[in-house]
Amino acid sequence: MTKRMPTDDSMLSGTLPVIETVRKGTAAASGIAIGRAYLMDRRRLKVPKRHILADEIDGEIERFHRALDSSDRQLERIKEKIEARFDDHYNIIAAHQLMLHDEHLVDETIRNIRDKGVNAEWALRKTVEHIRGVFDSIEDDYFRERRSDVEFVGERVLRNLLGRDLQVTPPPDAIVVAYDLSPADTAQFYRAAVAGLATDAGGNTSHTAIIARAHEIPAVVGLEDITAVVGNGDLIVVDGTNGVVVLNPSPETVALYRERARMEAAQGVALLSNVELPALSTDDVRISLVANIDHEDEIKGALAYGAEGVGLFRTEFLFLTRARVPDENDVFRHSCSVMESLGGRAVTFRTMDLGADKMAVFMSELHEANPALGLRSIRLCLSTQVRPLFKQQLRGLLRAASNGNMRIMFPMISGVRELELALEVLSEVKDELSRDGIPFAPDTKVGIMIEMPSAALVADHLARRVDFFSIGTNDLIQYTLAVDRVNEHVAYLYDAMHPALLRLIDMVVKAADAAGIPCGLCGEMAGDMNVAPLLIGLGLTELSMNAVAIPQIKQVIRGRAVRDLRAMGTQALTLPSGPEVKELVWSFLQRGNA
Ligand code: PEP
Ligand code: MG
Helix, strand or coil: CCCCCECCHHHCCCCCCCECEEEECEEEECCEEEEEEEEECHHHCCCCCCECCHHHHHHHHHHHHHHHHHHHHHHHHHHHHCCHHHHHHHHHHHHHHHHHCCHHHHHHHHHHHHHHCECHHHHHHHHHHHHHHHHHCCCCHHHHHHHHHHHHHHHHHHHHHHCCCCCCCCCCCCEEEECCCCHHHHHHHHHCCCCEEEECCCCCCCHHHHHHHHCCCCEEECCCCHHHHCCCCCEEEEECCCCEEEECCCHHHHHHHHHHHHHHHHHHHHHHCCCCCCCECCCCCECEEEEEECCHHHHHHHHHCCCCCEEEEECHHHHHHCCCCCCHHHHHHHHHHHHHHCCCCCEEEECCCCECCECCHHHCCCCCCCHHHCCCHHHHHHCCCCHHHHHHHHHHHHHHHHHCCEEEEECCCCCHHHHHHHHHHHHHHHHHHHHCCCCCCCCCEEEEEECCHHHHHCHHHHHCCCCEEEECHHHHHHHHHCCCCCCHHHHHHCCCCCHHHHHHHHHHHHHHHHHCCCEEECCHHHHCCCCHHHHHHCCCCEEEECHHHHHHHHHHHHCCCHHHHHHHHHHHCCCCCHHHHHHHHHHHHHHHHC
16 A cells, blocks of 8 residues: 655655655554664675685685684674573574574585685575575475574674674664564664564564564564665654554654554553553453463563463464474473463463464474364374474473463364363373372363364363363454455455354353353454453453553453443344444444443
């Protein structure tokens, strides 16, 4: 989307007429940032090509080795600067160090120097291109994104060969614009207090998105050509909430965004005044508001927003961001540390939900035509190959459970047989721990995510076999409506108010009630102030969400009677289409506001 509008030159440093341009990307981290672009365009690094003489070959190889050593030392220094709590970043940088010594990178570059008779820079470039090509050919978003790791490492060595400055220190309040960002960069930007991030590449599993979200740096990724259209020092707005970037905004646009940012900040501050208050409706019904967490270092922020605990800890990120697969002891230490940070509040650890858009290194063999319907999540964990790893995770969790307030949750359960298989593995793990004399908490509560229509339809049977439910609507919508949740072409069909979804939620809540077990909901819709009242209207009393949304949702709850929301929920269930449900909820909320 490009909006053409001449801007007032006096606002900007240049004298040429500037055109305001709006670009749409992927919203990676919410918030608004307005600032000057600090361009880091790796692709503009010129790589000199030079044919060398036979007697220069050893010298070039020596130069290449020196550049590798310098790169290694630089990464070591970055690692030293990273505090312990940035454990994942530390591991990624350690993985980059390992790549520096990888035979494919080193041997192929040396071979290129010798066989092709070219300088080290060109030889390295050819090697990186080759490795990148191999990654490109893998039909998987996660692996395609890992190609950027090869590029980061290659660029570092290249800069050392060229003698270019590697220290990128954007000024505070800058908007960093880059093709892609390395974990090392992003960790440094957080400290340098950059205002926002905008990148050409990246999706939801890119490091930029993961780390920006965790540190609340407004970010838009997947903009495709932002580095080509932004100039260093250009004024730029990053609207991380809506996934929009405005280049050379007109004074009116800047004023609008400043106002929005000011309002958001003021609302945020005002809303934070309810942090200590319970989410209690006007007719005294208590709703539990808990956080969805991907990384341990998000916990402090979540508590500051008033999270009463963690309703969904996505443990798969432990497997996605570490250089090596976490073992039982890693899981144990990590879980204990999470529980300690929560100071006695409850946490629900979801066992690894890998596959589809979340591919770990050990899954490199997996090539599927329809990964969202393939060997993912609990199915993968129950597979012969991954089961030992799953058991290690369960061992680590059960051991840690003795030290705090935790529940274990299985994702993507399709029905009773699959649940029984998962429970059998759990009981095997318990038997093995007992046999080994290792202390653990045998009575740890075990629940499941209801995120497949089949599970919702047999929720009555499932409810008799577990301690709790959590409805995962992100996937439940995808599978009910047959709409790929990451495909922008069918996004208009991804309807959180579709009556089919509401009926399934209603069935699940009723099944849980009948069995006397708690039922929460942890899909993104729980944090949407226009939808959460409907969820409470359908009988839910625990909502787990991005913690930033908690103060707003709490405010909505504190202004309504659950009795009225229930009446609205009952009426919603009779309606034939999503837009009609939306209209009902909207007019209900308007009446309340009048
Ligand atoms: C869901 O599917 O609703 C959910 C919370 O899990 P995830 O988004 O991790 O798939
Ligand atoms: Mg899910």
